[in-house]
Amino acid sequence: MLHKIDAYLETHLDDSIAELSRLVAQPSVGAQNWGIQECAALTAEMLRRRGFDVRILPTAGAPIVFGERQGQSDKTLLFYNHYDVQPPEPLDLWETPPFEPSLRDGKLYGRGVSDDKGHLTARLFALDALLAELGDLPCGVKFIIEGEEETSSASLPGFVRQHLDLLKADACIWEFGGVDHEEAPVQYLGLRGICYVELSVETAAIDVHSGLGGSIFPNAAWRLVWALNTLKGPDERIRLPGFYDKVRPPSQRDIELMAALPETAEVYKQQFGVRAFLKGLREGVELRVEEVFSPTCTICGLTAGYQGPGSKTVQPARASAKVDFRLVPDQQPEDVLDQLRRHLDAEGFADVQIAYLGGQAPARTDPDDPFVTLVGQTGDEVYGKPHRLVPLSGGSGPNAPFVHDLGLPVATAGLGHPDSRAHAPNENIRLDLYLKHAKHMARLMMAFAQ
Amino acid sequence: MLHKIDAYLETHLDDSIAELSRLVAQPSVGAQNWGIQECAALTAEMLRRRGFDVRILPTAGAPIVFGERQGQSDKTLLFYNHYDVQPPEPLDLWETPPFEPSLRDGKLYGRGVSDDKGHLTARLFALDALLAELGDLPCGVKFIIEGEEETSSASLPGFVRQHLDLLKADACIWEFGGVDHEEAPVQYLGLRGICYVELSVETAAIDVHSGLGGSIFPNAAWRLVWALNTLKGPDERIRLPGFYDKVRPPSQRDIELMAALPETAEVYKQQFGVRAFLKGLREGVELRVEEVFSPTCTICGLTAGYQGPGSKTVQPARASAKVDFRLVPDQQPEDVLDQLRRHLDAEGFADVQIAYLGGQAPARTDPDDPFVTLVGQTGDEVYGKPHRLVPLSGGSGPNAPFVHDLGLPVATAGLGHPDSRAHAPNENIRLDLYLKHAKHMARLMMAFAQ
Secondary structure, eight states: OHHHHHHHHHHHHHHHHHHHHHHHHSOOBGGGTBSHHHHHHHHHHHHHHTTOEEEEEOOSSSOEEEEEEOOSSSOEEEEEEEOOBOOOOSGGGOSSOTTSOEEETTEEESTTTTTTHHHHHHHHHHHHHHHHHHSSOSSEEEEEEESOGGGTOTTHHHHHHHTTTTTOOSEEEOSOOEEOTTSOEEEEOEEEEEEEEEEEEEOSSSOEETTSSTTTSOOHHHHHHHHHHHHBOTTOOBOSTTTTTTOOOOOHHHHHHHHTSOOOHHHHHHHHOOOSOGGGOOSHHHHHHHHHHSOEEEEEEEEEEOOSSSOOOEEOSEEEEEEEEEEOTTOOHHHHHHHHHHHHHHTTOTTOEEEEEEEEOOEEOOTTOHHHHHHHHHHHHHHSSOOEEESOEEEEOTTHIIIIISOOOEEOOOOBOTTOOTTSTTOEEEHHHHHHHHHHHHHHHHHHTO | OHHHHHHHHHHHHHHHHHHHHHHHHSOOBGGGTBSHHHHHHHHHHHHHTTTOEEEEEOOSSSOEEEEEEOOSSSOEEEEEEEOOBOOOOSGGGOSSOTTSOEEETTEEESTTTTTTHHHHHHHHHHHHHHHHHHSSOSSEEEEEEESOGGGTOTTHHHHHHHTTTTTOOSEEEOSOOEEOTTSOEEEEOEEEEEEEEEEEEEOSSSOEETTSSTTTSOOHHHHHHHHHHHHBOTTOOBOSTTTTTTOOOOOHHHHHHHHTSOOOHHHHHHHHOOOSOGGGOOSHHHHHHHHHHSOEEEEEEEEEEOOSSSOOOEEOSEEEEEEEEEEOTTOOHHHHHHHHHHHHHHTTOTTOEEEEEEEEOOEEOOTTOHHHHHHHHHHHHHHSSOOEEESOEEEEOTTHIIIIISOOOEEOOOOBOTTOOTTSTTOEEEHHHHHHHHHHHHHHHHHHTO
16 A cells, blocks of 8 residues: 555656745745735645635634644644745845745745645645545544644644634644765754743934933943843853743653764854853753753844944943843743743833733653654655654744644654755755655555544 | 124125025935945035135045145134934924925924035135135135945044044034033033943854753853843942043042032923933932943843744844943043953853944043133123033044044034933034034134134
8 A cells, every 4th residue: 555655646746846946936925925815825725625624714913724624534634834934035135036936956846835835735645645545534634724823823732722713633743854974864842832922112302413412311331231131140140030940951751862863063053153162061962952952042132233344422212132042941932922021120120111022932842752753664664764852942933732732642754855945045945855754744644533 | 803703794695695594405425335435426526616625535435535725824713523424314303395495484304414415515604704804714624524424434533543633733624513402502521431342142043942952952041131231230330340540530620510500300300301310419410420420331222032913932143232421631542441341241242242343542632721711701792601621521523633632622512402302312412503613713813812
């Protein structure tokens, strides 16, 4: 049977790539409110064609496409995907237009081919093979396909909590995944949370000449610098009272898994031009563990006063900073927001305003969960290499409601490769990995149904 | 004789305004390298027409126009003016085009009418009246008219030191001056110095996603914030070692003069929307003394990472701040630059680069200098109000080489008024004050010649 399914996938690859190309040709840029409704409708239609019972459910933001279809067993696999994409800019760096998918050298280029439309169509392609060769799906399958992933999934956690029955399943496959530099498939078993804020200060109605009142007028830029300085010093310790209270240190198993991963120090130095790491770290498992298991407080941006060439003598009336906190289990973004307000007030910075620009809770799946093992094993057959388990990724995403509210093991599997350029110009997928992902997903559903 | 001179000025005002209008119509925006040579030539021609021996002297920047003409007495008065102007932007806020001078409601509008072309032509107008009625100038007159005043006068101090004989004089009238809200003529008897720097940090070759390496990569914005925080805390004390060593406190006479000036607290609150002053100050002479007699460290601008709407999760590879220090006698910008480098190194911020964007030394003239008194007395006759003496202004300018290298008393007198809008759209002068300034300068030269 597996032989037949593989043969189906190999002979029908062009059809699936054609379907993906149609989906990519429909722009769906959430940040620019461009094509969201149209893409939701197109996505729903693709599920309906496969016999799914589909609903397009409204939220305060972009609609969520939900589809379900019964299978031969009682077990249900939930796929989480998203139909929105990052903005295509800067346009001049694309070799071919972002919304005109282009095939060359075994790769398909276009905005969203990898993140996340290709993942969606490769999974549908696996369903096509199963339906063609088995006449049915081996297990029940549900899809939840949101349209706000690239703009922080604000509606998703509430939606999940309001639709626990609808979304009931036995396990979840996450939207992304792929192979690393050594072509080994990687599973990311957790995502850090995030609390993203903008801090701002206003000290006057208008900017004032710095020759006037420099000794007696408050300066918004100074207020901001001093307030930021209270958040974290060069020792990298985040100073919000209670911030570390809920941090779970990595387990011995986590450290074992991190130790088995490839060295990153030289890669980082070459890729980003970082000359030295913080906290005296140089390389090895200590560097990798610190990277993901420590929560962070990052200044993402600073703005105040004059920023052009040369000099302008002005005292800024307004200053602001974008700051993100990456959170590890069991920290919560709402707690951090509270701690931040209380800390600033206590330090004498009640004048610093906080705008909450979004947050996500951290969540992890047990690396020894049987579903994780199954996803790994079924992949090993396809990739011809043992999979690697990353207990926690440095990035963030909306996995918490799936892990904590639906109680699902969440595993990652996908068609990404290290040069996929998600979020960047010339985003691309490799067709060989597209085919492998479809073969992997078909195998997974058959094994999962048992 | 004074009556004849006044009559000449009253009947020839239109001619002088026409000459000013021609000068304003010649743009001379140093920051945009626009019309500088042409305006220098036009200025030189205006002096030549009055029988001056004129030279256009090159510098590393804009040429300096120098002119001299003997008078009836051996005494020589030096006028310092500048022919460059501020950029006219934002253009859409001008009611009439900035380089098409427009007369309405007793005011002339245009870029540079007040700062500083009107001052120059009003002084030439005074010479015209003296030449017409006396047949000669009562005293020798020299003009030094530079073209880099609006871009920090980088060439001027060196030029003065190299031309001490050429510039030899007995006293100097500064480029600006005017009346306050109560129509009283004001003399500013000193200018603070300035040391303007850009601090910058680079921690990586490119910005890095904040999900990646946030715990282990250095962040340029954090480095900048911590470095700035070492310069000054909320107690407003500037922490560079040695910074205050050369600060001269105000004398009893300075405080007497400051006490005689109008209250500023409410004006500042209303004009700038400042709610409270620093250091617990509320009003009165204490507020005014602190404003100008304390040196400052002002953040004029901050730049790092993402500054657009919403959130972007990025660790900035580069961050920079524009910082100015306003200096009081006898601080020197070169000393502060040294202190800053040594301080940053000592505090662990050798990675913070300093770009020196310009500096000027502070300088003051004795408020009881006979020339200051003479300028005041000759003005009192014209303005019908006693003049006010401000021992030190909060702003900066290149008066130090005149005071310290040429050894001249420098007094200010001019045609400005509180709504002149120098550096802003709709810059204007009042024709009544233009005429008064010419009358004042004619009287001054006659009295000075004695």
